[in-house]
Amino acid sequence: MSNEFVERSLEEVRFWSRIMKEHSLFLKLGFRCEDTQLINEAEQFYAIFESIENRANTFTEGTDAQVIRQFNEEVYSAASYIWVFKRKVLGLILQCKLPGANNFPLLVDHVSREANYFRNRLMELNMGRMEPLPDAIIDENVFFLKIMADHAKFISHLLDPSERRLVEQANHFSEEFDQLLFQAQDLSSMRPQSQTVPLLDQFLDQNRVSVKSLRDFKKTARDLIDACKIKSIIHPLLADHVFREAEHFLVIIDMFEDSLTGKPVDLRDIH
Template structure:
């Protein structure tokens, strides 16, 4: 449906363009002072995705679907370019050409996976070929469970080592989400036989509980970091960034739950600043 295409496209671009913009900032903060070319490239991507984000918010649900389709194509090109930049950066790090820089290889791989996810979603929207619900439930959860596991690892490694209790909590979340990811991969390899309503419903319920717990932990960490109440090298915007991604994952789980069963889970309200 044209209206649904416009709504889904704007939702995806508004969310992910902000994520891409912030990735540019976080990567820049991890470069060395002498990495002027990489810093300039990151600044350029920040400006590109800030413009995309602003344009996306200027469109309305009544915008001509053909206009949105062309916009999606433009965004796809920009996302492909930042994906190439991120993979180039990963190669530089893994071949020890940026000694002393502060971007973890896993973090760079992580943000490149998100860029690839975004551009694939844009292609699916424009082609009108979204996955069948059972496949989408498994594939989206496999993707986002790994994202959440990564976040826990990043938080653990960016907290000051003296914040022993928080580091322990982050490591515990890392382990839990690794296990959830392994379970999701098992369900993935068992399909289509595994794609029954009871199994998929339980899959969503179990993941929702764990994502809510991680979301709440991220919110607490974000608030403590913003108030300068804990010791870390986590940028306040990064703390909010990972919180928003957990919220996004929960919204996807709830959408799947409604599509699968017709039941709309009750979500508590959270203010995202």
């Protein structure tokens, strides 16, 4: 159990600290030139999470569990602070105190939800109180389906309007994932009666198909942006960022499938 705790903790911190670092950059790029205080705060968070990411990469599965537990507490504190910063920025935008800035309110809410998810994961790991599998399957999918729906909306709004086919595809994914989210919320409201293996297995299979399609769309968009073959205001790192989050969701889905049914998971099928 000690090795599993260390391994799972490091996986979470390595993935999400990089995400938090990149959030700091994206927020910074969306501020106005005169928002120097907010820009400075974003830069500080970038440095904090870059340091956390680097430290996480120095640990191994053989690191003492108590060392990792203390590290998790430090990271939890950093995640809590960036969550407060993101909610502050959201408040300023919704109160019309940052006119002309380029951070969508939904994007700021989105990144704050991910910060809250990250800190909750760290707290659960340190307390050893992970959700039962049926609850985890539903709750994780509700969370990530909303994240995927948001991504599609961001892509649609950041593509140049003249990229009509890509905008149409992004809007299609937005609608598809909204519907999947509604279905997941219905399954959630039917708990515990809905938590049968056949229903949860079908739930995972259906979501996997859609996430793979979205992941492939994101990969295509990322590659086109890197090659300067489409018109958009999407930062190349943002394109890669949303692609990696889709990959992460697929890994989670297949891990759940393995735990639920005992089917072996081949990560090569994901990548």
